[in-house]
Amino acid sequence: MYKIRKGKMVILVTGANGQLGLSLQKIAPEYPAHRFVFTDLPEGDITDAGRMEALVAGCGAEAIVNCAAYTAVDRAESDEAAAGRINADGPAVLAELAVRHGCRLIHVSTDYVFDGNGQSPYREEDAVGPVSVYGRTKLAGEERVCRSGAAGAIVRTAWLYSEFGNNFVKTMLRLAGEGRTLRVVDDQYGTPTYATDLARALMVLVERSGEGMELFHYTDDGQTTWYGFAVEIFRQAGLPVEVVPVDTAGYPTAAKRPHYSVLAKEKIMEAGAAVPPWREALRRCMDLLLPESRER
Numbered sequence: 351m352y353k354i355r356k357g358k359m360v361i362l363v364t365g366a367n368g369q370l371g372l373s374l375q376k377i378a379p380e381y382p383a384h385r386f387v388f389t390d391l392p393e394g395d396i397t398d399a400g401r402m403e404a405l406v407a408g409c410g411a412e413a414i415v416n417c418a419a420y421t422a423v424d425r426a427e428s429d430e431a432a433a434g435r436i437n438a439d440g441p442a443v444l445a446e447l448a449v450r451h452g453c454r455l456i457h458v459s460t461d462y463v464f465d466g467n468g469q470s471p472y473r474e475e476d477a478v479g480p481v482s483v484y485g486r487t488k489l490a491g492e493e494r495v496c497r498s499g500a501a502g503a504i505v506r507t508a509w510l511y512s513e514f515g516n517n518f519v520k521t522m523l524r525l526a527g528e529g530r531t532l533r534v535v536d537d538q539y540g541t542p543t544y545a546t547d548l549a550r551a552l553m554v555l556v557e558r559s560g561e562g563m564e565l566f567h568y569t570d571d572g573q574t575t576w577y578g579f580a581v582e583i584f585r586q587a588g589l590p591v592e593v594v595p596v597d598t599a600g601y602p603t604a605a606k607r608p609h610y611s612v613l614a615k616e617k618i619m620e621a622g623a624a625v626p627p628w629r630e631a632l633r634r635c636m637d638l639l640l641p642e643s644r645e646r
Contacts, residue, residue, distance in 0.1 A: 359384045361556060362411040362453075364444070365418030366390045369515040370458065373545040374415065374552070381553060387411065394418070396440030399447075406447045413454040413502075413556045416444050419488070423462070424604040426483040437487035438494055445498030455495065455502035455563075456555050458548075461540070463489040463506065466608025473614045474506075474565045482605040496563050503555040503564045505548075505618070508611045509579075512545035513638045522580050523639065526589045536577035536595030540611035541569035544631035551623035558621060566621070567613035570628040582629060586636045 365371045366388035378386045387409040395401055396418045406414070420426060420436040441457050448455040462485030463478045480486045492504050511517040519542075525532055551568045574582070577595040584591045598607060615625050 357383070359412045359556070360387065360410050361385070361413045361415060362387045362389065362406060362409055363415045363417060364389055364394050364396050365416065366394065368417055368419075368421075369510065369512040369517060370545045370548060371417040372514040373512055373549040374417065377546060377549050377553070380550075390418070396444055397435050399443045402443055402447055406451050406453065411451065411453050413456065414444055414448055415456045415458075415552055415556060416441060417458055419458065420484070423482060423484045423607075426487065427604045430483045430487070433483055433487045434490065437484070438490035441491040442494040442498065445495045445500040448500040448502065449498055453500075454556065454559075455500045456552050457491070457495050457502070457504045458552070459492050459504050459506045460485070460488045461506055461508035461608060461611040461613055463492065464608060464611075466538075466606075466610050468610045468612075471612045471614035472567065474567055474617060481608075484605060492565075498563075500563060501561050503558070503566055505552060505555065505566045505568050506613060507543055507548055507568050508613060509540045509542045509569065510545050510548065511542060511635065513635055514545070518542075518576070518579065519583055519632070519635065519639070522583045523587065523589075526584060526587070526591045531592040531594055532580065533594050533596045533601065534577040534580045535598055535601050535607075536575045537597045538607055538609055538611070539573055539575055540608075541571070541573050541613070542579050542628045542632060543569040544626075544628075544635050546634070547624070547626055547631055551618060551625075554618075554621055554623045566618040567615055568618050568623060568625075569613050569615065570631045571615070571625045572628045573612045574628070582632060583636075586629075586633060587640055 465479035
């Protein structure tokens with residue numbers, strides 16, 4: 351039985367300087383009943399059990415939201431040890447602390463735990479089969495969190511972007527200023543996901559009480575390709591950029607990319623999370639990235 355938890359909570363957010371952590375910082379004022387504690391490297395090194403113990407005990411955390419991750423997908427192919435420490439060992443440290451201190455743990459994972467060969471939206475119970483180091487280390491993190499006995503939720507997401515940090519939207523806008531034709535992959539399918547929307551979904555799960563570790567999928571609604579995403583970015587920005595669709599073979603990468611990354615969201619919607627259409631979500635982000643063009 352799961353209910354909405356009432357009353358003030360102390361919420362510790364790790365990886366606070368990444369785009370999801372910064373998005374949580376942005377929306378924190380929407381939750382005045384709670385006290386947020388944001389941490390990142392070096393103090394918030396999730397692989398350092400001693401430091402994290404001091405943080406959790408010192409702030410009196412009642413919930414931990416883990417936004418920290420090794421997300422350099424291609425670099426992970428030649429740096430598996432570092433990816434494993436952050437994506438698997440770190441979540442295990444947090445899960446052990448959650449058990450010891452009675453905290454609720456919300457851990458963020460990825461669509462890369464699947465092989466990407468699906469043809470319909472992946473459900474939480476579908477078989478996993480990562481094909482990259484990044485995907486394998488993120489799956490290992492999920493497994494260690496599940497085995498810990500901690501209560502909370504694991505949330506898989508995909509194609510994340512925001513007004514913060516480095517991401518596909520900001521890269522496209524930067525390249526648009528160089529005045530050249532862009533070649534963008536058109537045979538990989540997924541759902542662009544605004545980090546602010548994911549942050550609000552995570553808060554729904556923070557405030558959900560119950561025992562056990564639940565598994566959810568979250569992205570915005572709809573689907574497209576990276577090419578379709580790029581075309582929509584330039585359309586909303588009013589930029590006359592020539593974009594040429596290419597297949598995956600024409601854009602080789604060190605790590606194999608999933609052909610299909612669309613996730614089913616019914617379960618998290620039933621829990622109370624909003625799932626906006628991806629184009630509408632992109633518009634909200636573009637309003638922040640290009641405020642001057644919106645005023646004309």
